[in-house]
Amino acid sequence: MTDRRLFEHELEERLDRVLFASPSHRSITRLAQSLETLSRRQQDKVLHWAGVAAKTYAEIGYLLATLAPQAFELLDDDGFDAWVIAGLDAYDRQGLRPAMELLRDLEGFRAEREGRALARYADVEARLTRFVHGLSGRPLALRNVGSGNPAWTDTEILFLPDLLAERSSAEDNRRLFKATAALLWAQTRYGTFSVDIDAAIADLPDRPQALAWLTLLEAVRLDARIAQELPGLAREMAELRGPWPDGLAPALPRLQAATATVQDSLALLREFVAAGGVPPRLTFLGTLDPTAARRVRAERIAKETKVLRNALAALKGAGGRKQGGEAVLDIAPGEDGAMEIRVDGDVVALPPEAQAAAQALVQDLGELPPEALSPAGSGGWLPTDLAGPGTDLVNDRDADFRYDEWDYHRSAYRKGWCHVYEVEVKPGDADYVEEVGNRHRALISQIRRRFEAVRGEDRVLGRQPEGEEIDLDAQVDAHIDRRSGIEPSPRLFCRRIRNERSMAAMFMVDMSGSTKGWVNDAERESLIMLCEALEALGDDYAIYGFSGWTRTRCDIYRIKAFGDRYDDAVKRRIAGIEARDYTRMGVAIRHLTRLLAAQPVRHKLLVTLSDGRPDDFGDEYRGTYGIEDTRQALHEARRQGIRSYCVTIDRHGADYLKRMVGPAAYTVLDEVGKLPTKIADIYRRLTAN
Amino acid sequence: MDLLSPQLASIDDEPYYQPVGEEVGLFEAAAARRLPVLLKGPTGCGKTRFVEYMAWKLKRPLVTVACHDDLTTADLLGRYLIVGSETVWMDGPLTAAVRAGAICYLDEIVEARKDTTVVIHPLADSRRVLTVDKRGELLPAPDDFLLVISYNPGYQSILKEIKPSTRQRFIALEFDYPSAELEAQIVASEGGVDEALAKKLVKLGELTRNLKGQGLDEGASTRLLVHAAQIVSAGRTPIEAANAAIARALTDDPDMTQTLDDLVRAVF
Numbered sequence: 001m002t003d004r005r006l007f008e009h010e011l012e013e014r015l016d017r018v019l020f021a022s023p024s025h026r027s028i029t030r031l032a033q034s035l036e037t038l039s040r041r042q043q044d045k046v047l048h049w050a051g052v053a054a055k056t057y058a059e060i061g062y063l064l065a066t067l068a069p070q071a072f073e074l075l076d077d078d079g080f081d082a083w084v085i086a087g088l089d090a091y092d093r094q095g096l097r098p099a100m101e102l103l104r105d106l107e108g109f110r111a112e113r114e115g116r117a118l119a120r121y122a123d124v125e126a127r128l129t130r131f132v133h134g135l136s137g138r139p140l141a142l143r144n145v146g147s148g149n150p151a152w153t154d155t156e157i158l159f160l161p162d163l164l165a166e167r168s169s170a171e172d173n174r175r176l177f178k179a180t181a182a183l184l185w186a187q188t189r190y191g192t193f194s195v196d197i198d199a200a201i202a203d204l205p206d207r208p209q210a211l212a213w214l215t216l217l218e219a220v221r222l223d224a225r226i227a228q229e230l231p232g233l234a235r236e237m238a239e240l241r242g243p244w245p246d247g248l249a250p251a252l253p254r255l256q257a258a259t260a261t262v263q264d265s266l267a268l269l270r271e272f273v274a275a276g277g278v279p280p281r282l283t284f285l286g287t288l289d290p291t292a293a294r295r296v297r298a299e300r301i302a303k304e305t306k307v308l309r310n311a312l313a314a315l316k317g318a319g320g321r322k323q324g325g326e327a328v329l330d331i332a333p334g335e336d337g338a339m340e341i342r343v344d345g346d347v348v349a350l351p352p353e354a355q356a357a358a359q360a361l362v363q364d365l366g367e368l369p370p371e372a373l374s375p376a377g378s379g380g381w382l383p384t385d386l387a388g389p390g391t392d393l394v395n396d397r398d399a400d401f402r403y404d405e406w407d408y409h410r411s412a413y414r415k416g417w418c419h420v421y422e423v424e425v426k427p428g429d430a431d432y433v434e435e436v437g438n439r440h441r442a443l444i445s446q447i448r449r450r451f452e453a454v455r456g457e458d459r460v461l462g463r464q465p466e467g468e469e470i471d472l473d474a475q476v477d478a479h480i481d482r483r484s485g486i487e488p489s490p491r492l493f494c495r496r497i498r499n500e501r502s503m504a505a506m507f508m509v510d511m512s513g514s515t516k517g518w519v520n521d522a523e524r525e526s527l528i529m530l531c532e533a534l535e536a537l538g539d540d541y542a543i544y545g546f547s548g549w550t551r552t553r554c555d556i557y558r559i560k561a562f563g564d565r566y567d568d569a570v571k572r573r574i575a576g577i578e579a580r581d582y583t584r585m586g587v588a589i590r591h592l593t594r595l596l597a598a599q600p601v602r603h604k605l606l607v608t609l610s611d612g613r614p615d616d617f618g619d620e621y622r623g624t625y626g627i628e629d630t631r632q633a634l635h636e637a638r639r640q641g642i643r644s645y646c647v648t649i650d651r652h653g654a655d656y657l658k659r660m661v662g663p664a665a666y667t668v669l670d671e672v673g674k675l676p677t678k679i680a681d682i683y684r685r686l687t688a689n
Numbered sequence: 690m691d692l693l694s695p696q697l698a699s700i701d702d703e704p705y706y707q708p709v710g711e712e713v714g715l716f717e718a719a720a721a722r723r724l725p726v727l728l729k730g731p732t733g734c735g736k737t738r739f740v741e742y743m744a745w746k747l748k749r750p751l752v753t754v755a756c757h758d759d760l761t762t763a764d765l766l767g768r769y770l771i772v773g774s775e776t777v778w779m780d781g782p783l784t785a786a787v788r789a790g791a792i793c794y795l796d797e798i799v800e801a802r803k804d805t806t807v808v809i810h811p812l813a814d815s816r817r818v819l820t821v822d823k824r825g826e827l828l829p830a831p832d833d834f835l836l837v838i839s840y841n842p843g844y845q846s847i848l849k850e851i852k853p854s855t856r857q858r859f860i861a862l863e864f865d866y867p868s869a870e871l872e873a874q875i876v877a878s879e880g881g882v883d884e885a886l887a888k889k890l891v892k893l894g895e896l897t898r899n900l901k902g903q904g905l906d907e908g909a910s911t912r913l914l915v916h917a918a919q920i921v922s923a924g925r926t927p928i929e930a931a932n933a934a935i936a937r938a939l940t941d942d943p944d945m946t947q948t949l950d951d952l953v954r955a956v957f
Contacts, residue, residue: 131955230956232953
């Protein structure tokens, strides 16, 4: 009787009992259904563990029961127990989220249990991103697609699996990740998507099979292309893959020819499909999604074409003065997107963004299309991100300050557009700073030591060959030497080394909602590091936070004003920094610029800490408008003698930063955890003598 | 009172230099009109070599001063030395260059202390005089004297910028890394390696330059590529050479080192 399986209604009843605290919106019925097919022993296990887990935290009990059928497919009984216990352990030690992540990562758990050293996407992401960036020179982002899914690319993002456990060593699995990413990169680089694949295979009955053949044939072709330019990489990929299957032998000469294109693969594909075979499965091939790739590619080409045409129009507009008529534009396209452009016979250079666009077009199309080389006509271009309906909040208090905002559509300021309220941060936990100080004691003392060495102080160097004053000691010695017939030293002077820093720094901290959690913690910790460093250095500094909700409520939070001592009140305000609303950056920069400009020092530095692009609720601020306004605000600061520097935490790169702040004026950290350790070094480098 | 001024030598053998654009012609024009020249560009792209080449071409002696943050006016102008019971004036490199009608090249001028840049002001405009105040001497520069300074705009420190009052006295020539083909020629010729290896090194250079701003302050300079080639021609393997001369020279960051290792292995 005891080994009879429980039926759905029985399971439902028991689940209801063990998951007593379960939220009502969860469907216990569906859960019971999914457990019905398990054996009685398994069902008992699930009910037992779900009950135990639910006593700790109801959500974990529920998740465990939900994942149980899948878990039993991958794990044996002991494995199941170990998986649950690992999950509960993780909850005790690290909290809810890590526990849920661990439980969900069944594949990973199994691989580790079986002693296979797997490689995880999260561990290779940063390294691979840089590798691919190095290869391509244009931003290709990386994302993960969940475990078990094949890798693919839409020509802008390389989608890679969560983890790879195919090989026995972790190093080999990491190399497998690299090979996968490299092959996807090669698809975007060597024109796999340069033809309409959908149309080319439309008449073939079995589309998935046709795509599988194409993926394979393209892999052969791309491998040969990689071998030409990056032989080391090709060798590594070949080692992982082994020789091509014998069935492909007849196709090899054609695909490996230097002139082969995707058309050759498509032609051969028909032969293989006609022969009626099944494509052999090889490692790290991934899959193709020509429809998605085609759409993304078309959007990019349209965008790059527009950028290039606008740049040409601007060049043409700048010419035409010599003859008094319209400028004559001559374009001679060269290799790799390089081209020689002559306006009225003079060679001119394209601006960098247009050069990048031209290069991207060549990568996509093989050459520059004629339509991209005709300058945009007047009025032929409309901004794509049209202003949405503005959303204003009504505020009962009059603004402390009002600032203009730059509207790039109009190329003019909107007068008094942003309402600024200067408020104080609610003091936080008094022990926070001390706690962080204890945790990073070694780092802080290291930072203090290094900054004390930089501190500017007047020094007098004695016994110099040259200097403002005579060094009496040296003079007396020289006199004695001369009297006693010894040749006196010529070092008779002393020199004063003036080492004035005369520096004030303003730190502007992003307090938008997106910083909630890790980023906020990292910001607070890095501010503590900075304060320690700057106290050692003696530079005057201020810290302000910013956040807001539309243009009518831009809040600036005072954390430490210039001249404030780094005392308990400031420490408690740092502890009290919390994530709030949106990121309207331009106005915050303008307000803080005003405060900073009033400082009577020679060098003024504005450092912004943020976690992404400017953004505000409801209106057009996100996108180009916000970036242009921020850029303009930084220009204004620059005109007032203020240098600015952006530190941004943005895991997926930040393509807008170069435009927004200019080259050599920003750092992108791909990991939040690096901020506290890096921030002091960034400041030191910025203000190095 | 004695006056010591170092003897300046001319460059007899033609230094190897591959023109990238119109820089040779522009430099000659500036020299003919006695206008000072500012060279800007990333490190290791050939600025110093260019000046050597021009000094050889114009048949003038060359005085190079590598500027550093303790470089004082006295280091440039000269100083009194006490020799025995005598006081002797010793010309500094700038004064010596003015006396001899040489090219004076102040490399990485932003590294020098701010007050030192002021002494070059009267030399760099129509007055063309050097004031040696310690001697009460006003030294007019002969026609052959030419002042050349260089700096790297990629620096991020706000204390390392050329003041507009200084920079607006110069003819500015911008340098960048040469095109891939030209760079391969340079690497092959300077590094003593064959063209195939030179091309691979240039490819590696290009990949590292893609990473500028993504964790690298600068990509590999032409000079680094030449160094790698030289290490190869002295008998080491290309991977060893690229790791030592390029990857390790570019960064200390362990993550970045891994990426560079990946790129090195991809290319060779």
